[in-house]
Every structure is written in C-alpha cells, then in structure tokens.
Amino acid sequence: MSHTPDTAHLLQQPVQGSAGQPHPHDSARRHVTGSAPYVDDMAELPGTVHIAIGKSPIAHGRLNALHLDDVRTAEGVIDILTFADLPAETDVGPVFKGDPLLVEKEISFYGQPLFAVAARSHRLAKQAALSGRADCEAAEPVLDIAAAMRQNRFVRPPHFMQKGDAAAVLAAAEHTLSGKLYVRGQEHFYLETQVSYAIPEDDGGVTVYCSTQHPSEVQKLVAEVLGIPLALVRIIVRRLGGGFGGKETQAAPWACLAALFAVRLKRPAKLRLDRQDDMQLTGKRHDFANEYRAAFDADGKIQAADIRLAALCGYSPDLSDAIVDRAMFHSDNAYHYPNALISGYRCQTHTVSNTAFRGFGGPQGVIAAEALMEDIAQAVGHDALDVRYTNLYQEGDSTHYGQKIEHFYLPELMRELEQSSGYRTRREAVGAFNRRHRHQKRGLALTPVKFGISFTVTFLNQGGALVHIYTDGSVHLNHGGVEMGQGLFTKVAQIVAAEFALDIERIKISATDTDKVPNTSATAASSGTDLNGMAAQNACRTLKQRLLDFIGSHFDRPSENVRFWRNHVLIADNDIRTADNDALAALAADPQHCRCLAFGELATLAYQHSISLSASGFYATPEIYYHRDSASGKPFYYFAFGAACSEVEIDTLTGEYRVLRSDILHDVGRSINPAVDIGQIEGGFIQGMGWLTTEDLRWNDNGRLDSAAAATYKIPTAADVPEIFNVALYHRANPEATVYHSKAVGEPPFMLGISVWCALRDAVAACADYRVRPELNAPATPEEILHAVNRVQSGADNAV
Template sequence: MRQLTKPANTALDEPQGQVGEAVAHDSAQRHVTGQALYVDDLPEPRGTLYAAVICSEIAQGRIMSMDLDAVRQAPDVEALLTLADVPGENDIGPVFPGDPLLTSDQIAYYAQPIALVAARSEWRARQAAQLARIDYAPETPLLDPLEALAQEALLRPSHQMQRGDLDSVLAQSERQLQAEMHAGGQEHFYLEGQVSLAQPTEEGGMLIFTSSQHPTEVQMLVAQVLAIPFSQVTVEVRRMGGGFGGKETQAASWACLAALMAQKTGRAVKLRLPRQQDMRMTGKRHPFINRYHVAMDHAGQIQAADIEVIGDGGHSPDLTDAIVDRAMFHADNAYYLPQVRIRGHRVRTACVSHTAFRGFGGPQGMLIIERAMDDIARHLALDPLDVRKRNLYGVRGEITPYGQKVEQPILPLIEALEQSSDYRARRQEIRRWNQAHPCLCRGLALTPVKFGISFTLQHLNQAGALLHLYTDGSVQLNHGGTEMGQGLHTKVAQVVASTLGIPLSRIQITATRTDKVPNTSPTAASSGADLNGKAAQAAALTLKQRLTEFWAEAQGVPETSIQWSQGQVFWGEDQALSFTELVQAAYQARISLSATGYYRTPKIYYNRAQAQGRPFFYFALGAAVSEVLVDRLTGEYRVLRTDILQDVGESLNPALDIGQIEGGFIQGMGWLTSEELVWNDQGRLLSDTPATYKIPTISDTPPIFKVALYPCPNPEASIYHSKAVGEPPLMLAISVWSALRDAISSLSDYRLSPELDPPATPEKVLWAIEDLQRRLGGVA
C-alpha cells in the first residue's frame, strides 16, 4: 500500500504509556527547562497595550468624586476605561448577580476595581494608575461573620438537612458536648498570577488567552460585557501555573477588562495583576465558623448531632451557595450520624468575594466532626482512633444525612493504615516519651476522609472531546478540561492511547479552546479526569469501531476478530498491519477520521428542597497518620512523620496520583498551620505578600513521608474504574491539626481538649497550651 505520509514510529518495543503506567507529566521537561509557555510568555501582537487596575482604597462606602485627568495625561498612556465605557453587562456574577466588573458609585470591598488604564508599557500603566484622585464617603465595614448572621446579612438563604428527632435525644442524653471553632481562609498563591491577553479579531470578535479553569465561562462573560454573540469570542488555555479553584470564576474579571480595553482601542491588551494586588483583589478559601452539639454513649458512639456551619462569603454570592452546601455534605465526613441536623449559613461581609478552593467547602465541613471525635475521646478517656472507628459508615449505618448510601466501607482502609503505620505501638511509646520530657511533647492522630466526587450543580457533570487521526498515524486530541499542573492532559492522552492500542507518543494534546470543544464545564470538583477521560474515550471508541467495521468488511472477517495492540491491528491467526496503514487505508476508502466524544455522569440527582438525593457518583476514601513534636515553651512545632493510604481506584497514572496526594496534603497542612489571613478593622488585607503570608516550603515536608495507593477498583463505572485524586488528599492534613491538639492534650494526661482554631500557628499553639494550663489550675 502506498504511504500517503511518512509513518510515525511503529516499533513494538516503544514505551506504550498505557493507562496504569507511571508516565511523566506531558510538560514536565518544559516546566523545568523554562520552555513551557504561560500567558505572560506568549509572543505579543505588534502594538500590544498593557493595562493596570485603579481600585478602591476603602472597604465600604461610596465614591463622591473622581479626578482621572492625571491618569490620562501620564506618560505613554493610551486609554482609560470606566464603567461608562462598558457596552454590555457590567455584572459578571457566575451564578447569582452581585459581581460588578467596575463601579462608579458603591464600594463593597477594599481594592474593588474602579477603572482601567492602558499604556505602552506595563510599568507606565501601573505608575499611571497611582495618579487617580478619588474621594470617598467611607462607612464602617461589616467584617464579623457572626455579627452578619445576627443582622441576617445573608448572600443566599440558609439551608438545612435533618434526619430523626435529634432534639429529644439531646434533651435526654446524659453525655453531651458542645463547641465552636473558627477556621481561617487560605490564599491560593498560584505560581502564575491572574493574567489575560485579549486580541481583537477582524470580524469584531475577540481572541482571549487566559489563565482560567473555566474557558467557557470566560467566553460567555466576555461576550456579555462586549455585547457580542458568544460565537465571536474564542478563549484558549494551554496551561496554568496553578489554579486550586482561584481561577474557576475569578479569572473572568481580568479577561473581561482586557477585552473591553481591546475593543475600545482596537489593539491587543494584556492585563497581569502584580502579586500584592492579586492577593488583595481576589477571593480566598472561605473562612468558616462551625459549631457542634453532640450526644454520645459510654463507648463514644454518637447518638445525635446538631451541626452548624457559617461560611463567610465576602461581598457577593460568587460560588458561596454551593460551597456551603458542600461543607454541609461533608460535615459528617466518614461517620454515620443516626439523629442529625446540619444547618448552613452564607453570610455577607465587606470583604473580597471568597471563592472556590481545593476541596470547595468540604475541608471546612469536615473539621467540625473531626474536632468532635477528638473531644469525645478526651471526655471519655478513649483513644481517638477507637472513637472514630466505632462511628464509621459501614460499622454503623450506611445512609448519609442527605439520603445517599455509602457503598464502600472505609474501615478496611483505616485498619490497613493502622497496621502499616504501627499506630498502636507508637501511641504507647509517645505516652511514655511525653512523661519523660518536660519541655517537648509529641502528638499522634489518624484521621479519615470520605469525599464525594461530582459537581453538586448537576448540569456541570458533562464533558466533550474532539479526536483527529492523521494519515501518518499521529493523533490530535482536544478536550474541555484545563491543565493546571495536575497532569490532566497526560491522563486523558493515556486513556486514548489505551483505547486505540497505540503508544502515548503518537498523541498530541492541543490547548483547550472554546472553538474546538464548546460549552465546557470548569476543571474543578476533582472531576477533570473522570469527565474528560470518558469523553475522550467515547471519541476514541467511535473511531475504533468505525475502523474495525471498515477493516472487517474489507477482509471478510467478523468484527470480533479485529484486535488492537501496541500500534498494530491483528486479525485471523497471523495477519496484522500497523495502525498507520489502517488509517491510510481508511482515508483512501473515504472513512471519516475525526470524531467527537461526549459524557455525562450517571445516577446523580439532588432535591434541595427536601435535602435528599445522590449528589455524588461515588466517594473517594483515604486516611493519614501524622506525628508532631511541639515545644511547650514557645509553641513551635515540627511534623515528624506522615503515613498516607489513599483510595484512587485503579490508578490511571500512579506517579501523577502520588504527586497529587503529596501536594494536596502539604497544601492542606499549610491551610491548617501556617497560612494566616489577616485583615485590619477597616477591611484591608494585611497578609498580602510572601513576607507576611507563609505557605509551606520544602523544609516543612515531614522527613518521613510515606504515601501508598489503596488497591481497590472503583465499584462504579468511572474511567477505567479509577477515582478522583485532586481534592481528597488535602483533607488528609486534618491529621496534622488533630496531632497538634493531641500533643497539647497530653499536658492534661489526655483529659482535656485544647482550643486550637486553624491555622494553628505557633502563637495559637502557645496560647492553647497556656489556656489548657489555666483550665488545669496552673498545673502542667
């Protein structure tokens, strides 16, 4: 057969890169050599302008007057854009209204955008932005979530789910505990900040290069603010330097502003926020105030639980409604609560609108029940692990407060980790060690994670893909997911390689673009590989079936005799041809070599009015054991060791999964220990630089850090029976916070539970120690 093009490598000993193999990230080499291009690295069109944001200097009040003449007259300034220049919609709220792109009147939070200036250099634009003269009528900002709740300052109505008559159980119980805790927020601190490049097209449309987890939403909002059809806006995302939820909705503002300025000037416009401004102007993980009231028996089994979660959403709804819902869904974590009420409040404060962050409210919800487990253990003089095990789903009931059955028990995983980490022997040794050391104390904790996988907004659980076969045997793949360093493109390509039986090296993944795969969902909720992997598999199966039918007919053999493997197609006893030859033959026979794929998650539904349903396709399970060493004189501490066992089903790529587990754990540890957000009483963020906001460094990694994958296929028909791995590992870090509380509790011979709100900075640890000593009457 004459070859139409030079074939790709067909060596049978070529590394295949199939599903289950530990393949390196597709851009790993480019990352470390600096060849990976991010938005700020892209070649800029001739005449590109650089934009800077003029923003408010108060948190709440009104603009009385604005003088922007000095801005217009500054060197190299080309244009100024205000609210009056917006031809379309100004409100870009992703779900509910309340997020004005620009304001000329009311100020709702510190650093709110007021205007945009464009100049011939980034430096000149930023200098010019400082020349704005704006007079305000400031008001006292409402910053306290509890005060906001008392005033009924709500972003969305409160919601609750309930099972049984817990009030009567609480009224009759002899053993009860109550507590309130404040969990701080978290800065995303992505390595690549918020950035967009907007380029006008000759048809009056706009091409947007942006660092966003949700290209379709950027497309929609840019079109709406420009007052043009969605089809005239194309958004491209090749990669992000981290997202963690901070670029799910809040990347859209900067794309919209850049597009507005590009439309006004007719020139390409780049807008990149400097780090300090980025930290001030973009939302964080929601701070929460949580409360519990539980009744339990003598063995520590919870009989009734009244749980309340209060999410500080900032000035606008953004995603707060769904995030507080997710906190409610996970307030039980891995534990069956027979009589239960879970209430969730979404309060409005004069702060930047808080937004999605890895875990999406789940971590904040889990904290309160994990605190309750530790408190129950101290109250009853039991080992916290025993209390946890006695309350697990599968050990007791199987139905969650919202009516979903927990199909897979977590006890076997916990017991496997308990044995492999030598938990019991270490617990005894730590008790002896603490008695012998007056200045240092050690703590140990094993905590589980049960995390639901799916978007809780049902229509987001869908994905598309586009697949092209070329006559040299190479393959081009595009799908709706975005790559932010997590290895999604690599996993999806492995799915296609396995489906077609070809080496991974044959597959080229192109940038996510709204003109290739339209109407996509955000890459979030740990669902990137689940959704896009299935969509890509569907496209590959369509092509595989099409070519199988063609070749079976051509050879006069049953379709079932055609087998695909290692870049070859086999039939009969000893007949074979290469994948490339098959593709060329199909082309000559006028067989289509392109296909789209589509997938929507089955089985999921939720009736919010009844607070009942199946919001999650399945649960990802995991557990971690962490050991800490605390200096009781200073509050300083170290994490000495962490053992993790994570359920990822049949791993698509063990190397990437382990990397996600390690990174998620460290990020969660940062949230619970060192990453402290501080605002002053006027609503200005003070922790707005790397000097004042402390993320974990490599030196904070436990010197003994063991991560293992739990060998158990997903019982649901997920992609190759794998499980999501993006978000669940973050909550494993609760074991560090619990271990710190365990160490402090040892000063009371484990009789009292310390008050230690996260982030548990050394100062808070020291205060918790001093508070415990006061409760003991001054006796250590």
Template sequence: MTARDELSLSRDAVADPVTVTADAAGNLPPAPQSQAAAASPRALGQPHAHESARAQVAGNASYIDDLPELKGTLYAAPILSKVAHGRLNGVDTAAALAMPGVRGVVLSADIPGDKMLAAFAHDEPVFAFETVQHVGQVVGVVVAESVMQARRAARAVQVDIAPLPAVLDPRAAHAQQSYVLPPVFVRRGAPEEAMAHAPHRLGGSFDVGGQEHFYLEGQIAYALPLEQNQWWIHSSTQHPGEVQHWVAHALGIDNHAVTVQCRRMGGGFGGKETQAGHLAVWSAVAAHKFGAPVKLRLDRDDDFLVTGKRHPFAYDYEVGFDGRGRITALVLTMLANCGFSADLSGPVADRAVFHCDNAYFLENVLVASYRCKTNTQSHTAFRGFGGPQGVIAIERILGDIAGALRLDAFDVRMANLYSDEPLADGKAKRDTTHYQMQVEDNILHALMPQLEQTCHYRARATEIAAWNAQQTVLRRGIAITPVKFGISFTATLFNQAGALVHVYTDGSVQVNHGGTEMGQGLHTKVAQIVADELGVPMAQVLVTASDTSKVPNASATAASSGTDLNGRAAQFAARNIRDNLASFVCGLDTCGAGEISFAGGEVISPKGRRSFNEVVKEAYANRIQLWSDGFYRTPKIHYDKTTLTGRPFFYFAYGAACSEVVIDTLTGESRVLKVDILHDVGHSINPAIDIGQIEGGFIQGMGWLTTEELVWKADGALATHAPSTYKIPATGDVPEHFRIALWPEANREDNVGGSKAVGEPPFMLAVSVYEALRHAIAAAWPGGKANGPIALTAPATAENVLRALGRM
C-alpha cells in the first residue's frame, strides 16, 4: 500500500459521521428545526431556519446583480496598474474610446469632490494619480453599454508608468522604516530583567501568510442618480453608513443626499467592511459624469488583484520560561504587512496586540507592533480582525516551549492559563491582561479538561506515539488549543446601534436595524429576539434591508458584535411597543402593567387573554403608538488608544479544539483526520446557526493555515489570483469526524438572551490544526524529537511541510 493510499484510506477508516451536539455533556440538539420551533412558545434558543434559506435554495433571494436595471444603465470596468510602484505619467484612452459601445473613461480629474477616499488616514486615492502603489491599483474606469464591452475596453487602455523601487516584504519595509502608521509598544513588568533570570530561554522567527476573502458574491455596486442631486446606492457592503459617507465625500455633497441599501451579501468575512466603498465611489463618480445609472461588478481575477487580504505577519520572539513551561518573560515583535495604505491596519494590528496573550497570563512582556507599508494591495479586515495573527503567535511559542522541555503541549498550555493564583508579591493575581483588563469570566479551567476527557486526548496521544514509532512514511499529530476572544469594537465609538420596529394594524411586525446580513443569520436572530419580546410567532416578524435612510450612522457589521448590538437595539424598540400595549390593556382591565404578559401570540392579563392582533387593532383605534426606535450602547468598555490599555472588550468568548492530522513525509501532503470542539456561545439564540458558524469559522481558519497561499511575484504581481491557483477548503477537506459541543453556561455579562458572539472566535480554534501538524513533523525527526522549534511557515502547504521536515 502506498503512502497516498494510506492517506486516502485514513478517511474511510473513521467510522464516526459528522456529528454536532447541543451541550457540553454530549446530548444531541433538539428535533429538526421546524418541529422544535413549532413546539416551543419561545423563539430564542430554537434552531429556526435562516430567514432567507428557502429563497436562497429556490434561487429567489435577490443580490445586487439580480435587481432589475433602470433603462439607460451603463457598466463600468476598472483600468489596472501593471506596475507595483511608479510615477504615473499619463493614460492613453484612444484605443478604448474607439471600441464599440464605449461611452467614455473616468479618471481622477473627473471626481467632483475630494480625490482621496474618506478613510480615516486620508491616504488612499479614489483613482491613482501622480503615482501607482501596487499591481492592480485602479487608475480609472471605462464606461460602456455592456459589461463585456467595458471590460474589453479597460484592457485596451495604455497606462504610462515610470517604475520606481518597490517594497514587497514586511521585513524589508521595517528595515527601511516604511510604515503606514506609527509603531505601537505595550510593556508590562520587567521583561528584560526577567529574561536574564529565566531558567530556560528560546528565540525564533516565523511568518504567517494572508488570506483571500473569496466571498461567493464578488464586490459590486449600482449607483443611481436621483432628482436634485440625490443618490441611491445599492452596495454589497458590511458598512452602509461608511459607503454613504465615502460617496458623499467623493461627490462633494452632504450625507443626507445619499441613501445606501443592502438587502444581503453573498459573503463578506470583513472584505466588504471598507473595500466595498471603493466600488460604490467609482460607480457614483462614473454615474455623475455620464448622468446615468452605473453598475460595477469585479470579475474574480480583478477582485483578487484590486482588493486587500488578511494581513500577512512576520514575527520575532524571545521567551523565558521555567521547568513547567510557564512563561516568565516574553519579548514579541509583530510586523504587519499592511499594503500601500492604512485602511483598517491600525485597529487590526491593535487587536493582534490585544490577542497575542490568547488565554495565557504574561507577567513580564514587551510587544512591539509595526504597521509596515508595502507595494501590495491595501490589506483590510478579515474574520478575526488581527486576533488570529495574535493567537497563533503565542500558541506557536507555547508549542516550542513544550518541545524544548519534552512536555505534553496541553499541560504547558494549562499551566499558563489565566487564573486566580496570586503572584509572588501577593498583591495581584494571574488574571489581568497585558493591556490591563481583568479576565473575570474565565471558564477555560473547566472547559479544556472537559474537552480533553470527552475527546480521549491522552489515550489518542499514546496511540499516535505508538503509530509514529512504527511508520516509515506517515506521521500523525494531535493538539488541543484554546481561544479567548474579546468581543466589542476596539474603536469604542462603534459600540452603538439603532433599530426601528413597526407593528401594523394586522399584527404583523417589521424590523429594520443597522446591521447587515451576509449569510451569518443576523436577521434571523434579530427576528427571534423581537418575536419573543412581543410574544408573537417568528413568522409574524419581517426584517427588512439595511438602509441608511432608516437607521443612520450605523456601525459596520463586524467584530462579531452584530447580534449583540443590533439585537439589543431591536429588543429595546420592541419593548417600548410592548410597554405601550401593556399600558393600554391595563387601562381596559384596571390592572398593573407588571401583570401583563405577552406569549404565544396572546396578551395575557389577570382578567383574560386576547390575541396580539386584536389588541393591536384596538390600540390603533385608541391612538396608541405602534412603532418605536431602540438604541443600545455597550456598557463597561473604555481604553486609552494611545497606550492600548484599559477595558476594550465587554466580555470574552471561549472555546477549545482538539485536532488530529496525518502527514506524508515524502510528499508533504497532509489531511485533518478528526476534530472535536467545545465552544462557548453563552445561551444560544439559535443553535443551528451557531453550530454552522463554528463549523464554517473552523474550516475557514483551517484553510488559512493549510492551503490558502498568497504568492506575490518579484515584480509585485499576485500570482494566485483565481480558483485555479488559490486553494480554499472543499467538502473533501472536511474531516469525517467533526464533532461540536456547546458550553451550556450563559454569558455572565448582561448580553441579549444570555448569548455570546459566535462569528469570529471559532476561526482561531483552527490553530489546533497548525499545532497538530507541527507535532506530526516533530515525530518524523530521528528519535521522534526535533533538535529545536519546528519551523513551519503558515500556510502549511505541502512545500512548507517538506521545508519544515528539512527535505527542501
């Protein structure tokens, strides 16, 4: 049997099917959602189907490219730079203008407002002028009567660029002190002194690659000029309010003249937080010039070339530790490859600093964060928003410590967890982060041992060691890693939300809030919250498209806070209406407001029951307000952004994953065999959606660390710019043994429904795959132990695994 045969057979040999569990004890989830939802008088806690699921399966869910187009709509396509860095001498459009259907070209000189985007750093042009900063930078757009006419003409435009030296690597940028923003340093204790006295010391350098968002629906915008210089923008965006601001800024008009709407996105993952704004601005500027609606949809290759990715990071570290593997000193340098402009690199790099502790106490630590400017796409938000880049650093370091001491990595991780154990001075405990936030809700001391037991980690580790001792080609590895992820925007001002709830005279309910739906089920959860607040069935509640004319100044749907913020705002709006109705019924029945309850589609008082619909009709006849707004601001958070100290997060979400892998030492190929996850979502609002988010987040994280490799050539061109050259996980990469259990405890903070955020935290559970691969690689060295830290560059492609094995 060949090694390849054994790799294939290992999947078939696993008898366990893909299984999910609904509590930490291993109990199965409720009955199928339609039955469970029908049997329960409450919507919260039930696995209701996604509000658009039926329409999506039937092909009836509309995305922007499905919308009917107004008569006279034109189409735009981008003109791209083919040079990584250079002086822009001119643009020759003659050949393009002579092509059939072409209406014209839009360049920087055609922008009626500011030529720079309204980003906070004000460092990115709408269209390139004077210089170009990366291959794929948009110099302008061609506008034509059809999509293909515009794309063909855009490729015919000749751009005269005089090349300048380009910087493509964060280490080279750091050496030249080329930064998009100033460096940030966070220090606690005396790391240099503690390092000098540490019983053991290690140092090293490593790199972790970026990641393409690969949303199913590419970037798209449709700009419609209205009367009196007003504008309607359809944008596939996570942040309609920012698109509104950017378009108004570029057109030189007030925000109130621009309305942005988004019913749904076909995926976002952070890639549509800021960078959807570019397409909206380009479309609007083109529509302004030609006085007609303009649609711009990037094809997949251009999307890859134009848009930013997850930030690649480079790391240098020195760590001191004792005989148990407990860290006594750490000096960590993180070099973030930000691309050519700041975009969201500041807060992304900040969150990497916040999460470079992950779940572990660091008493003496110095973290240096450099935001490096390179001549690549401007990197941007991506699920986890810098958190994964911080978490993988400390997990790699702890794995290195375990290897140096010949200890089980699980035990080393347990020894370093935050705890109530007092420090040597007796004045403080091991429960405060390096940025001075106390960890008050730590459940990992219970959660991690429970996962260790339920996944049979010790027995499997013994079996794997025996397997590896006998194999000549295949090696297996196993690892458990935790996650502690802070929930809130690190920019405090974004931790606010608004919502509108309308109850109509037939009892139907319409909800509008500032969040956006990108497939993650936000609208479904908000509908559940409102349904429970009013005591009506889910089917009676409709959540409408995100719209800047309904809820203004809304924050981006990001930072895993969509339900926390918008769900609470919608709950408050519904509560106001419920209180109005309760007061009305009290007047009819001469009772106290506290004696009125809403459940099962009824309004219940001590004197009887009325249907909700009946009460609404009577209330309207008596001129009772049946609509309300709601507003929520996250409590308790505060921090000094200049020193990165304080309490930037409302609470932490926790979890742990055990991953088992196998590698082929001849080819470098690898496969994930088994995954067991125990994750903390508080009291789940919708277990089906939450489990789906955990599954998707983990697999996407696995892709980041195993197959999704971005390669820039020496001339700055992105070589991996299509599905043929960029490998995301497919169904065949999902392990057959994939078990997920939800931790049963409610959120200790007063969050909506006792829930916790679930969008981003599970992504970092995939670090267990990376650490399991390093465990397998170590087992392939003579004697089953490497001479030093396993230098595995992420993603762990076959080539990088072979390099880590010393065979390339």
C-alpha cells in the first residue's frame, strides 16, 4: 500500500507544533477574545444557589454565639451552614490539622469564616451574610514574627541544617559581619478568584468544577467533609485564571462548602469569592524576617554562615513546614558555605494562614544570600559581581543539606550574560553618572539563580496520563496537571505530537479530571511538565510499541524498518532508524520498497485486528530523597540556572525610581516550547520584581488586612516593565533524563527579580559613596527607598 496523491503533498511539510518548536498557547486566542470559559462562565443549571461567607469581626478570641435570625429571613436565603451542621470531618488542613472549615469556638484571624449562607443570587447571599451577628469575646492577638518568636509560638517545630562548625569559625574569623532583612509577603492576585460549582449526583456523590491546582486533594477533602468515598467525588478543572500557588491548598474550603450545600439541598451550588473577600480570606506568600552572620577572608570568600529564617505562617500549618524547608535549602542560592548553620522558624500568628506562592519559600531564602553578597562586597571594597564569582559553587562541592553539586554550568552562563549585557562598561557608566548627579543615583546588579527542581516531599514527585488513539488518527490526551495559563497543556500536547510525529492539531487536550487520572500531585514546584510530560510520553511509547508489534506481525517488518513521520507511518524493506528527512521523503514515494500509511489508516487497521489503542502512563522522579532527622539528602533531581542584570535610577528626594534595563539569560535545558518558556521567564521576572518593589501588604493593629483591593495593593503593570528588556534562553540540554532533556521554567525566573532589588540597594549605597551598608527592606517602595537614603546619608546604617 502506498500513499495516495491526496496525501502526497502532506509528506513534504513538517509536522506543526511538535516538541522543540515555538507554538501558541492552546487557549491563547480564546484568552484574548474572552471566549475561554472559566468556572464562573459556565451556564448555571436551574435551581443553582449562591454562597457567601459570614466572617469574624475580630482576629483572636472566642465565639460565644451566632445570631442568624436576620440572615434566615433575608431576601432570597435558602439555607445556612454553621459548624454544628457539618456532617463529618470539620478540619480541611491539607497536611497537618488546624484549618476548621467553619469556626466552632476559637477565632484565629480577622475575617475567619463563621457561617455560610446560600441564596438565590450572589448579591443576595452577600447581603444576607452581612446581617449576621457574632457574640465574640476578644483576646489579644499575636500579629507579627517578633511577638511569635518571643512567645515561642510555632505552627511546626523549628528545623536546623548544619555543615561543619559555623560557630567556631565565626568566633575565630578576622572578618565578620551581620545583617538583617525583612521581606514582606505577596498577594497572589490571580485574575480569577476562588470559585467552585458543585452539582449533586443521583448516587449521593458530587461533581465539582473547581479553580484549583490540586484536584486530587480537593477530591479527598470534599469526600471527608461529606463522609463519602473518594470515588463518589469528581473534580474537573479545564483552566485556571492564574494560580501562582494560591490555589494549591486554599481552593479546598470553598469547594467543600459548595459540595455541602449541593448535597444537602440536592441542587447545584456555586461559591465565588469577590476580590476583597478573596484577599482577606486566603493566605499569601509568607513574610520572612531574615538574619545572618558571616565570616569571610580579605577577598570576600565566605568561610562560615549562620542564617536564621523566620516565617510568618499565620494561624495554622498549611504548607509552612515545607515552605520554610525550601527557604532553608535555598539560603545559599548559588554560593558555597564551607561551614553553615541554617535555622528555620515557622511562626504562628493570628492572621490568615499563609500558603504556597511561586518559588515556595525559595525566593525568601535566595534574597538572604544575595543581601549577604552585597554586604560582603561593600565590606571588602570589591564589585559585588566579583564577590559572587568568588563564592560560586564548584563542581563536586556539597550543599549545607548534603546534595552534591553536579553539572554546574552557572558560572559560564553568568559570564555570557556579563558580556552580552555590557556589565563592566555599564558599571563604569553608573559610577560616572552618580558622580555627576546629586539627587539622582543609579544602581546596577547582576544576580544568579540556582533553583532545585522537585517536590521536597519525595512521594509527590509522580504523575499520570491517559492517551487514546481514535481510528481517524486523532489523539485524546488527559493528564494530572492543571493548566493555569503557564502553557502546560500545550507543552504536553507537543510531547504527544512529537512521539507520534503528528501535527499538534490532531491532539485533543481535555480537562483535568479525577475520573480519568487518579491520585495526582498538585501542579506546583515547577514540576508540571517534568511529571505529566514524562507520564504522557510513557503512555505514548506503550501505544507505539503495541503498534510496532502489530506491524511486525501484520507486515512482517521489524521495528527498525518502521518510522512515524509527518502524520504517517513508513514501513520499509530496510533499517530506516537513522534516515534523514530527504531519505524518508524518497522512501515515502517509493511503493516498491516502502509502505506509507496515514496514521489514521494504521489506527483503523490496528483496531480491526483488536489492538488496544488506549494506554495510561506513569512517571516517578528517580534518585531523590531527604532525611529530615539528619537534614541531609538529595531533595532535588536537578537545578535550573539563570541570571539577570538590572539597572535602576532613584530620585533621592522622593524615593521614586525607574527600572532602566534588565537583561536575562535563563537555562531551560532543551526547550519544548521556546515561545512559552520566554513568556514564563518574562512573567516570572515581573512578578518577582513586583514582590520586591510595589506589592505592599498591610494589616492594621486589629489584624484586619487594609490592603485588600486593587486600590490599595499595587501589582506591577505594563508601565513597570523595564524600559529595555532583553530575554534569552541558554541553550544547553539538561544532563538529567527529563522529558527531551528540558528543564522546569515556572518558578526559577521569579527570583531573577531580585536583581532589581539589589540594583536599588546599590543605588541607595551610592548616596553615601558606598561607605555605609544600607538596610533596604522589601518591598522597596518609594517610601522605603527614601527612608533608606536618609539613613545612609545620616550614617544611621552600618558603616563599612
């Protein structure tokens, strides 16, 4: 059988959207036209009720009674839920207990849910919830890290990582310094707020359409709250309007409440938080109070480091144990500490429980290392970049948690960026500018990132996928990862397309669904493509082997004589494993020596011979482990590298600033989709810059979040993008056996934004001719910069 004239021209065209090619996000056009449906866009079924939350008016104390008569009689109200109405499990803590779905007695943060009300519309539910009254007995809240540390209030015990004898080296060292840095948290500010739509099923179960990064966890918690088996709960997620970690654990309470009302009332139920409620009721990135001491030689090479990281966790553990662990893992960033003591404290406060955010604690650790590099550079009078080079890991070194440094090509990447960005020339120009200008100062910084890729809880590093081939040659793809705008679905579809040598248009991407792939991990830790891509590849290769075995028996040809190529399958008389495109094209046109079947023809033929065309795939990351008792192991499969060079200008009279230029060179291994990867790098950098410059979370003395709306909380906009913004990929295949030797790209670029903060700090130091080490807490708002300028000019900060 040979190809027909109608398909001959297709063999002259490469497949479209295969792995390694830039390809648009699968929903890009729908995103910009507004036609991509999110949960709140779904057509509501008849009888749908809408849910609102009754909130605590105090941050800490005791709930004595709820007075809800006015709520019950309010217009449109259908039902009310209080703690006493919960049928089974009442605590929705994701790992450790401590997160009551509704308050029973103890109130732990301002705005904590006391009751939920279901009404005919969202507006009526909101109005009714406001009419409820709570009889509360207030107590003095603990609202900050310092108070929690004084009282030894921790959501989980402190943890320590140690290498060598840092205390002894510090005591004997000729050169030492100490510093501290307070880094505030960050609101996720996803475009789509928390939302769930629950539909009761006739078997007592429930289907929930949910905006979550972790469908399997939502499934588990909904089942526990309802007191039913997991198999009766189905969670479906097609897309999220942003997540950034804020929907990893904290989507679950709202899904549970929606499911409770749906099953209780036997009618669909929707819970959508408006922006102010979302900001008040959900956790953020953790504040960190970092302190450090270091010993170093006259060239700035570190001999010992003692770093204390204290996180503001809120009232419950949530994911704080692992988040502070990752901050501790990354408190070295890219630098070798021969002797180190790293301490991590998980401080309990009467505030909303903080949670995962892009980088998962890593950024708060990395910034401590970069502040240390800046301080040492000023102390020894060297350029900060040279001090960074001096302290970079070398191949074969070990981290403070015992992981050996392998495949460490970050120094080459940094030197390439140093050259391409013109760092040395620009450093001289910055100095000249600062000498000429009294009230404007410029700063420049080139900072690296070494970020570990894997969940640090080892068993979470697994993924599953399901692939069907239909008889027309189209392919259905499902996997456990969640699409939240980062391009995961596109990348995994490209992997499937590459495995079968098909155009990506032939791959049907379907919603994440606990009915299709069970027991999945959260889409987090930058591992979405690593885990789900490998699982999908595994399923494809199972199917390919079945097809090859069928071809072998049906056409009497060994697998080396078969190639999947340009939407077709070539079955030749000879070995064609290494044939190039020209040779394959010639074979395809040679019916005497090669059969050329359209992929759909092969699928139909296999089906007619009772060959299964469906397969599940699975992948678990190899080689990784971490022994918490000894604080040692190999928690990361590999490291992703990157570097950014940023230049800023500040006005010393107002504290206002501009980011003049940023150059980025980032390592993504062998890119599966360069366009998507560059977009992730750009977005991660801007979000990281926003964390450290404009996004300022503020609570009042009563524990209420004052910056609970876009009017009072400033995320970066297009106007904040650097005036010159250059982003490039560092082309080097991942030495580890990841999918097509790619590397993760979701979280590592976030920390490139630290280069902007370091440049601002450099500009502040220039106000005192670098004789004073500035204390510049984050976010470095104009107010904070102005205070820092005034301190260095008065000599109030640490003199060098």
